Every structure is written in structure tokens, then in C-alpha cells.
Amino acid sequence: MSEELKRVWVAGPLIIGAGPSGLAAAVCLQQKGVPSLVIEREKCIASLWKLRTYDRLTLHLPKQFCELPYMEFPQEFPTYPTKKQFSSYLEEYENHFSIRPMFEEEVRLAEYDSTIGFWLVRTNKSEFVCRWLIVATGENSEPVTPEIAQISNFQGRVLHTSMYKAGSDFEGEKVLVVGNGNSGMEISLDLCNNGAQASVSVRDTVHILPREMLGLSTFGLSIRLLRWLPLPLVDRFLLLCSWLIFGDTRQLGFKRPKIGPFEMKNTAGKTPVLDVGTLAKIRSGHIKVVPGLKRFTNKGAEFVDGRVEEFDSIILATGYRSNVPSWLKEEELFSQKDGYPIKPFPNSWKGNNGLYSVGFTKRGLLGASLDSRKVAEDIAQQWNVDTKHLDSAC
Structure with a gap:
């Protein structure tokens, strides 16, 4: 290792990532009497x-499903806190539990040294040595930019949703949104509400559900039903309610997957779209649905059905991916292909040699909280045993 790097010995676990997952892991460890460094x-x-x-x-799920351990909203x-409110909640969480991350430490390499029994984590500024390593960088570390033919030919502006802030920046423009997940649908609505002509490109099948049913959040209602009914039956109920509320969404340009929304979430990790008003704008003609994108042209795009349209701007609502394979040298817990744990939930949180993951369950903040509690409990047992041995030696 370079002699210029500052070496830091970490008494407890080293947590990579100071997002909700990393903060939750640090607090759960703290409550078990285990110090950590984020x-x-x-x-x-x-x-x-x-x-x-x-x-x-805003949060897509009601706040009670998004709280981090040991602190309520x-x-x-409101039921669905805004971006600003959720950010303030996280800041209060950090301050209340006195979590003090080391910032601007970008991990370049993390590998286990079996000769000394410790993890060596190299960043742009430091080299950390720790017995336990918790990966909490999350599922959305890096924006995904698809390879679309002749993207460089387009003369307008192209940006990923990670760079999009508000529809008012596009007032009066004709804008194509590529991607029909939650972000793509919400951004299309935001553009429409701010005077832009929005079109949303639909390539994949998608489940679109109301955000609320029968006076309850769709997610909350589903959780209650799953306590008593099998998953396929709950899926059928959700789809029936969706059809009664929205009608046949195929007539609007959306094709549903062959399997139900919760089955798809469990098997493929694909989240259904929770509608917040976009479908009404599509039905009224204020938002246009177009097919999948084939290639860019100088002034717009050509779609898979052959039609060509001009646009001023194109927004790529094409999601994010994990960046873990780029720096973690390990092949038993995390897949080198996609950066997710190889074992499915609920067994995705623990690897070998003191390696753990938090926030890779494809179940949002609720999944991160569950991971944090399990990881803290497991490490605390080891920590307490080591402390007893040290006391006996003294």
C-alpha cells in the first residue's frame, strides 16, 4: 500500500456508506454497545x-414502513414525507445518536487478509484495518446509462434522472422520458405540471397500482392481507382493485407482466409503479405514451415501431446499480456480475470472515432496517465474547 495513505485501525466494524443503511447499522451496533466507524x-x-x-x-411508502431503528418520524x-423532510429526519438521526462519519473517503479496494485475519480497506485518503466490514453502499450507487444507438448524435440535452431537479427547468419544451418505473412516471407528471410536453417511453411490462386502496396504503393493505392469505391470492386481489380503479391499462400503452406484483417483487426485485396522478394525465392526453426507443436522431428519436419524433430534451429514467464489484475483492457474499448478494432475502446479510451487507434486499428502507438489526446482533455476540476473553486475560 502507498505510504502516503493514513492507516486507521478500527476497533469495531467499518461501515462503508453513510446513507440510511449505513446510519441504521451504526445505530443498531451502538445500541448493542459495539463502536463502529462510518x-x-x-x-x-x-x-x-x-x-x-x-x-x-416523496417516500413511496407510508412513513411507518420507512422509519430507521430506534427513532420514529x-x-x-405527512403520511408520505417529502425529500426535504426525509433528509431532515436523517440529519436528526445522525445527530441524536452522535454518528460521525468520515467524509470524502472513496473506497478503491477492500480485501480480506487471511494471514492477519483482518479486512484492509483502501480509500483515496486512508487505509482502514478492521475485523468486521459492513457494506452499506446500497443498490443505487451508480446511475445506469443504457447503450442506445447514436446517442451522441442528439443535439438537445440528455440527462439521467440523477441530474434532474424540477419540471420548471423544461417549461415549453418537448421532453422524452425513457423509462416507465416510479421515477420515470413521476418525472413525466412533474414535467406536465410545469408546462412541458412530456412523452414516456415504455419498453418493459409493468404493474401500475394505486398508491392507496380502500382508504389504506396499497403496501400496508398488502402486508395485512399476506398475514392471512397466500401471495398469489393477494396479487389477484391487487390486480382486481387496480382494474376497477384504472380500467385496462393496456389501452393506455402499458402491458402487465404475466406474474403478479408481489411475486415479481420477490423473484425479480422489480417494484410496481405506485401511481400519484400520472395515469390521469395520460388518459387526458396531457402525457403521451410512446414505444421503446430504438435510436437517437439529430433532433429526436426513432422508436421500435418505426415512428420518428423530435424532442428538445431527453431524460433517462433508467435506474441505478450497485458498484460493489468495482472495489470489493470477494466472491462468496456479493455477485461480481451485478453487485448484489448471491443469497436471496432473508439470508443476504452475512458472508464469511466478518463481511456483512445492509440495504441490498430490494425491499427499501424496511429491508435495510431488518438487515441492520440482524448484523448488529451477530457482531455484538462476537464482540461480547472477545471482551470477556480480554477481561479474563487481564
């Missing part, structure tokens, strides 16, 4: 939320 590549906590999300973003917060 490192973060950016200058702030929750950088994805603060720096790479659009202004109108303020009672005055």
Missing part, C-alpha cells in the same frame, strides 16, 4: 437523497 465518499450523509433526487420526490410529518 466512511462516506461524498461530503454529506444520504448523498443520493440530497444530491441526486428530484425536488418533488415526527408526528407532524
Whole structure:
């Protein structure tokens, strides 16, 4: 290792990532009496939320399903807290539990040294040595930019949703949104509400559900039903309610997958779209649905059905990916192909040699909280045994 790097010995676990997952892991460890150190590549906590999300973003699930361990949301917060409110909640979480991350520490390499029984984690500034390593960088570390033919030919502006802030920046423009997930649908609505002519390109099949059913959040209602009914039956109920509320979404240009929304979430990790008003705008003609994108032209795009249209701007709502394979030298817990744990939930949180993952369950903040508690419990047992041995030796 370079002699210029500052060596840091970490008494407890080293946590990579100061987003919700990393903070939750640190707090759960703290509650078990285990010290930890959090490192973060950016200058702030929750950088994805603060720096790479659009202004109108709110939590997609009710706040009670998004709370981090040991701290509730303020009672005055709405059911679906805004981006600003959630960021303030995370800041209060950090301050209340006195979590002090080391910022601007971007991990370049992490590998286990079997000769000494410790992890060596090299960043742009430091070399950390630790017995336990918790990967909490999350599922959304790096924006995904698809390879679309002749993208460089387009003369307008092209940006990923990570750079999109508000529809008011596109007032009067004709804008194509590539991607029909939650972000793509919400951004299309935001553009429409701010005077832009929005079109959303639909390539994949998708389940679109109401955000609320029967006076309850769709997610909350589903959780209740799953306590009593098998998953296929709950899926059928959700799809029936969706059809009664929205009608046949195929007539609007959306094709449903062959399997139900919860089965798809469990097997493929693909989240259904929770509609917040976009379908009404599509039905009224204010937002246009177009087929999948084939290639860019100088002034717009050609679609798979052969039609060609002109656009002023194109927004890529094409998601994010894990960057773990680029720096973690390990092949038993994390897949080198996609950067997700190889074992499915709920067994995705623990690897070998003191390696753990938090926030890779494809179940959002609720999954991260579950991971954090399991990881803290497991490490605390080892920590307490080591402490007893040290006391006996003294």
C-alpha cells in the first residue's frame, strides 16, 4: 500500500456508506454497545437523497414502513414525507445518536487478509484495518446509462434522472422520458405540471397500482392481507382493485407482466409503479405514451415501431446499480456480475470472515432496517465474547 495513505485501525466494524443503511447499522451496533466507524465518499450523509433526487420526490411508502431503528418520524410529518423532510429526519438521526462519519473517503479496494485475519480497506485518503466490514453502499450507487444507438448524435440535452431537479427547468419544451418505473412516471407528471410536453417511453411490462386502496396504503393493505392469505391470492386481489380503479391499462400503452406484483417483487426485485396522478394525465392526453426507443436522431428519436419524433430534451429514467464489484475483492457474499448478494432475502446479510451487507434486499428502507438489526446482533455476540476473553486475560 502507498505510504502516503493514513492507516486507521478500527476497533469495531467499518461501515462503508453513510446513507440510511449505513446510519441504521451504526445505530443498531451502538445500541448493542459495539463502536463502529462510518466512511462516506461524498461530503454529506444520504448523498443520493440530497444530491441526486428530484425536488418533488416523496417516500413511496407510508412513513411507518420507512422509519430507521430506534427513532420514529415526527408526528407532524405527512403520511408520505417529502425529500426535504426525509433528509431532515436523517440529519436528526445522525445527530441524536452522535454518528460521525468520515467524509470524502472513496473506497478503491477492500480485501480480506487471511494471514492477519483482518479486512484492509483502501480509500483515496486512508487505509482502514478492521475485523468486521459492513457494506452499506446500497443498490443505487451508480446511475445506469443504457447503450442506445447514436446517442451522441442528439443535439438537445440528455440527462439521467440523477441530474434532474424540477419540471420548471423544461417549461415549453418537448421532453422524452425513457423509462416507465416510479421515477420515470413521476418525472413525466412533474414535467406536465410545469408546462412541458412530456412523452414516456415504455419498453418493459409493468404493474401500475394505486398508491392507496380502500382508504389504506396499497403496501400496508398488502402486508395485512399476506398475514392471512397466500401471495398469489393477494396479487389477484391487487390486480382486481387496480382494474376497477384504472380500467385496462393496456389501452393506455402499458402491458402487465404475466406474474403478479408481489411475486415479481420477490423473484425479480422489480417494484410496481405506485401511481400519484400520472395515469390521469395520460388518459387526458396531457402525457403521451410512446414505444421503446430504438435510436437517437439529430433532433429526436426513432422508436421500435418505426415512428420518428423530435424532442428538445431527453431524460433517462433508467435506474441505478450497485458498484460493489468495482472495489470489493470477494466472491462468496456479493455477485461480481451485478453487485448484489448471491443469497436471496432473508439470508443476504452475512458472508464469511466478518463481511456483512445492509440495504441490498430490494425491499427499501424496511429491508435495510431488518438487515441492520440482524448484523448488529451477530457482531455484538462476537464482540461480547472477545471482551470477556480480554477481561479474563487481564
